[in-house]
Amino acid sequence: MNTPHRLPDSTACLWMLKKMILIRRFSEYLIPIYPTDVLETPLHLHIGQEAVPVGLCVHLTDSDTISFSHRSHGPALAKGINLQSLMAELYGKITGCSRSRGGSMHLVEPELGMHGSSAIVGGGIALGAGMALAAKLSNADHISVSYFGDGATNSGIFWETLNFSALKEIPLLFVCEHNHWANNMPAHHHMYGDPLLVSKVFMESFQIDGTDVLDVYKGMAQAVGYVKEMKKPAFALCKTLRWMTHLGVSYDETHCPENMRQKSCPIQKLQTIMMSENMIDASGIQHIIAEVDQDILDADTFAKNSPFPSPDSLMEDA
Amino acid sequence: MDAFSIPMEHDMPEGNRIISYKTAIQEATDQAMMHDSRVFVIGLDADDPSGMFGSLKNLSCQERVIGTPISENAVCGIAMGAALAGQRPICIHLRVDFLMSAMDIIVNYIAKWRYMFGGRVHVPLVIRAVIGRGWGCAAQHAQALHGLFAHIPGLQVVMPAFPYAAKGLLLSAIQDDNPVIIIEHRRLYDQKGHVPSEMFGLPLGKGYLMRKGRSLSIVAASLAVIDTLSAVDSNDIDADVIDLRSIAPLDMEIIRSSVKKTGKLLVVDYAYPFCGIASEICARVAETSFSDLRQPLARITFPNCSVPASGILEKAYYPSAKTIAKKALEMIK
Numbered sequence: 001m002n003t004p005h006r007l008p009d010s011t012a013c014l015w016m017l018k019k020m021i022l023i024r025r026f027s028e029y030l031i032p033i034y035p036t037d038v039l040e041t042p043l044h045l046h047i048g049q050e051a052v053p054v055g056l057c058v059h060l061t062d063s064d065t066i067s068f069s070h071r072s073h074g075p076a077l078a079k080g081i082n083l084q085s086l087m088a089e090l091y092g093k094i095t096g097c098s099r100s101r102g103g104s105m106h107l108v109e110p111e112l113g114m115h116g117s118s119a120i121v122g123g124g125i126a127l128g129a130g131m132a133l134a135a136k137l138s139n140a141d142h143i144s145v146s147y148f149g150d151g152a153t154n155s156g157i158f159w160e161t162l163n164f165s166a167l168k169e170i171p172l173l174f175v176c177e178h179n180h181w182a183n184n185m186p187a188h189h190h191m192y193g194d195p196l197l198v199s200k201v202f203m204e205s206f207q208i209d210g211t212d213v214l215d216v217y218k219g220m221a222q223a224v225g226y227v228k229e230m231k232k233p234a235f236a237l238c239k240t241l242r243w244m245t246h247l248g249v250s251y252d253e254t255h256c257p258e259n260m261r262q263k264s265c266p267i268q269k270l271q272t273i274m275m276s277e278n279m280i281d282a283s284g285i286q287h288i289i290a291e292v293d294q295d296i297l298d299a300d301t302f303a304k305n306s307p308f309p310s311p312d313s314l315m316e317d318a
Numbered sequence: 319m320d321a322f323s324i325p326m327e328h329d330m331p332e333g334n335r336i337i338s339y340k341t342a343i344q345e346a347t348d349q350a351m352m353h354d355s356r357v358f359v360i361g362l363d364a365d366d367p368s369g370m371f372g373s374l375k376n377l378s379c380q381e382r383v384i385g386t387p388i389s390e391n392a393v394c395g396i397a398m399g400a401a402l403a404g405q406r407p408i409c410i411h412l413r414v415d416f417l418m419s420a421m422d423i424i425v426n427y428i429a430k431w432r433y434m435f436g437g438r439v440h441v442p443l444v445i446r447a448v449i450g451r452g453w454g455c456a457a458q459h460a461q462a463l464h465g466l467f468a469h470i471p472g473l474q475v476v477m478p479a480f481p482y483a484a485k486g487l488l489l490s491a492i493q494d495d496n497p498v499i500i501i502e503h504r505r506l507y508d509q510k511g512h513v514p515s516e517m518f519g520l521p522l523g524k525g526y527l528m529r530k531g532r533s534l535s536i537v538a539a540s541l542a543v544i545d546t547l548s549a550v551d552s553n554d555i556d557a558d559v560i561d562l563r564s565i566a567p568l569d570m571e572i573i574r575s576s577v578k579k580t581g582k583l584l585v586v587d588y589a590y591p592f593c594g595i596a597s598e599i600c601a602r603v604a605e606t607s608f609s610d611l612r613q614p615l616a617r618i619t620f621p622n623c624s625v626p627a628s629g630i631l632e633k634a635y636y637p638s639a640k641t642i643a644k645k646a647l648e649m650i651k
Contacts, residue, residue: 065403099436108435115402116435120426126392127427130399137358137382137405144399157422160392167387317437318471 055216
């Protein structure tokens, strides 16, 4: 954080703190389970990147739509996916949000504007634009968000959608959660130039510190507000750090070692400020953690106790 | 007004309201848009005065006709996103070949969404695309790729041969809650026939017996139906002629019951031969109707090479009513 923020009110701060802790604790809970193979689904954890979806979703309503991709747990939890149906999906149970058909990368909750996340990088950007076009055609007030990583800017469909959205003036917010990696390729190898330099030509663009939820809060207030008011697209580039390896439950000690993680931790940053502003104290934080942990345990119990799909259901919805 | 209800027809009615294939498409589109505010048209040159070879001319709701840049992959994805959000898009493409740029969205997204999310979402999307032919269209403007799409679970593929079917299948496709790819042939656009003025649908996945005979079953779709009828009628060939109308789902029942009667099957598919619809039909008939067959199955397809530009080579490339008649006469000899 370079400049001091005017703090959001304590309700917003508490909401964001709790959401980030939920994403963090949920992800950490999966770490020891994953190697036991009870979750037979590829995990892409959101640890360290919590500020971006949380600082975004605090400004969204249930009817605002969002498309996102394989690193799905962060945006899904921030937008409000039911924790039990998320956990059950990871366990491959019929009570999962996608009725066990999707797994970790394919989450859905239509009632909350999540119409399905994709594991092919790029395409979801166009789906988000289509939802924005639908809002425009039906004269609705809500907006749509295309949420993607820096790797997705390598794809043609990103540029196609940027161009289309600007031409057609649809209420779409592009959110690039730039964690500096496309799979296992670092940004300076996969991206020739800063996408913001180009996006500025097409639409209103915002640069946001994606490791600082208060900066995300402030930037997204402007970006979301712009799209809602002007009914035109905007672009938000949020640079953050990927603490984990691309896939699985290992920390990337080579590129994001302990000291770097501590310095960039969005939860630590918010806690420090909230404590200094007397919005919360250490026991208040412990209370949030305990509450979140209980919800996670309940979700785990729910998932474990849920039935697997019947093999007879294989051809349903085919 | 949201949604419309249409009676499901099947037989081709006689009548004297003669309009062209392209007018039938225009009429169905216009009626759907007038009756359902969720229906819109999107695609390259959708809003051009040429109106997609006349099939989109003079639509009543111009504000819901959206011309797009040459961005097939994004445009198909945008149409899909709009469908997920409750609209009923008709995504148009002047050539089937152009859809290859959108195969990621079509195969990995549109086809998968309903199944992959356990039926919690669905994609009520219509994709229309046109097969070209002649005047040096060549390899990238004349492909018939329905077999590629039919290969993918989750995609319905229809190929109307007549103005009547063009209207009925389009209205059924718009009304269906799941994606339908409509493949039209450019050569059919000026074909004329009776089309009722009111809205009606034809069932997806049902073929239609165009001619009744005893000696041979001929199965075809799209332009190949027209050539087959011409071959059969001008040579007095005693054959069942089945217009598939729909490639996926495939109406195997109508084929099996015909083969049971005739014992002989000729499949005419104007497309590449390898792993195509003709192969699929032959495989299924061999699997389930082997004992009904009195001679080997036969196929008429394109040769296994790309479409050439030169008129001389084009003529050598395309099968015709003559090719069909020759083969059919051989088979019933």
